[in-house]
Amino acid sequence: MRLVIARCSVDYLGKLTAHLPMAPRLILIKADTSVSIHADDRAFKPLNWMNPPCKLREEEGTWTVTHGKTGEKLVLTMEEIIHDSSHELGVDPGLIKDGVEAHLQELLAEHITTLGAGWTLVRREYMTAIGPVDILCRDHAGANVAVELKRRAGIDAVEQLTRYLELMNRDPLLAPVTGILAAQAIAPQAKTLAEDRGIRCVTLDYDALRGIERNDTLF
Known part of the structure; x- marks a missing residue:
């Protein structure tokens, strides 16, 4: 899993359009290729996300996430990257219900x-x-x-x-x-x-x- 904290704006381009203005946000990039953008509230619910399969293209100042089947896109305009780290979590054993x-x-x-x-x-x-x-x-x-x-x-x-x-x-x-x-x-x-x-x-x-x-x- 890759954790990125960045000051960025986000535009969703698909069947509809949506815009998140410039602000500090947490970006989660998971091994299954999914990408989600979070604020420091709203519990676990992301502000926007892209389900797998997706492809992330990083260019200077702009990150583009493209869905492999629908062609929908998340375009992140990066003003400042505050933190960028990757962590290997391994295979999750899953939830064990009582x-x-x-x-x-x-x-x-x-x-x-x-x-x-x-x-x-x-x-x-x-x-x-x-x-x-x-x-x-x-x-x-x-x-x-x-x-x-x-x-x-x-x-x-x-x-x-x-x-x-x-x-x-x-x-x-x-x-x-x-x-x-x-x-x-x-x-x-x-x-x-x-x-x-x-x-x-x-x-x-x-x-x-x-x-x-x-x-x-x-x-």
């Missing part, structure tokens, strides 16, 4: 119609350039739906799913993709944010998914 969360994913995949009649499973752990989506499925109309699973979902889970949706909706073979945040418990703030972003919230009953009937009465 037992309940992993079992929830397995159960929901087996009983995908819990989300709606006529729904079908595409696959579990659908890989994207920024990590795996827990479940990719299709609704009764055949539209793609990305499902993020948690035991207890907070605002971070909404932000994570938002990132996946923004990325997946750039792929014309997948778009339009909607999202579902599914958990045993969802924080009120997370539910409000999710609904504001058009993400459906589903509270899962772990015992019901396992086929266990609960009797909450004493007699």
Whole structure:
């Protein structure tokens, strides 16, 4: 991974155009050839990015990132490079989910119609350039739906799913993709944010998914 801190402006040239004015920014250039531009806020979400495969051409004062399939470009006008370093991270072992969360994913995949009649499973752990989506499925109309699973979902889970949706909706073979945040418990703030972003919230009953009937009465 290459880390560059630079004072730069960024122009996106593609189906639309976008401009980031001159300011200090962090540029991440990863081994998979992806490039992302970050500010010192907005948590992990980049200001702009280019997914692989891409090619970076460095010229004096100008860096150009070109997508290998679409031809879209990020043009960085470099005023000053403050820091430039490269680091070998090696093969990442991936995220290890706890037992309940992993079992929830397995159960929901087996009983995908819990989300709606006529729904079908595409696959579990659908890989994207920024990590795996827990479940990719299709609704009764055949539209793609990305499902993020948690035991207890907070605002971070909404932000994570938002990132996946923004990325997946750039792929014309997948778009339009909607999202579902599914958990045993969802924080009120997370539910409000999710609904504001058009993400459906589903509270899962772990015992019901396992086929266990609960009797909450004493007699």
